Amino acid sequence: MNIMLKEVLEREKTILKNLYSLYLHDLSKFTSQLDIGEDGCFEYDGLDEFWETEGLSPYFINLDSNIIGFILLVERPVLKKDYDLGVNDLFILNKYKGNGFGRQAIEELFKVKKGKYFVIELIENSPAVSFWKRIYSGLDIQFEEKQDVVDDEQCLIQTFTIK
Known part of the structure; x- marks a missing residue:
């Protein structure tokens, strides 16, 4: 079974939108700021920006030929001097x-995207915090961590460099 990252094409936006609603549903367990919309979906208003703004890069995570999740990556020129890349969102379907x-998927990303990264997790999102700590430990990544408020939420921010 092979994991591959595939850039999301604009014509595949609806697939990403549907997956993003599932991601926000999962995330709603850890924040009071997310609510379901009138249409029964969790909405992310900024999704179109990923095809309109250079430096916002969506990738599907494929297992063989099946989409099992996504990574939304923030890169330059959106990011300024301190960082080259940021993992904005990472989602894997519960089944997987x-x-x-x-x-x-993260290992595949690090093979092709080198530079200084940041990752932000909600402090309350213990599965995400644990996931990233296992990544750093398993890949022997030295990271710095701080707490800060991001969008009115207490978050952990880790920074590290992939060479």
């Missing part, structure tokens, strides 16, 4: 969690 596919 716990099988190492998220780690494999």
Whole structure:
């Protein structure tokens, strides 16, 4: 079983939108700021920006030929001087969690995207915090961590460099 990252094409926006609603549903467990819309979906208003703004890069995570999740990456020129890349969002469908596919996707990302990264997790999102700590430990990544408020939420911010 092979994990591959595939850039999301604009014509695949609806697939990403549907997956993003599932991601926000999962995230709603850790924040009071997310609510379901009138249409029964969790909405992300900024999704169109990923095809309109250079430096916002969506990728599907594929297991063989099946989409099992996504990574939304923030890069230059959106990012300024301090960082080259940021993992904005990472999502794996529940059916595939716990099988190492998220780690494999991150490893694939790090093979092709080198530079100084940041990752932000909600402090309350203990599964995400644990996931990233396992990534750093398993890949022997030295990171710095601080707490800060981002969008009115207490968050952990880790920074590290991939060479």
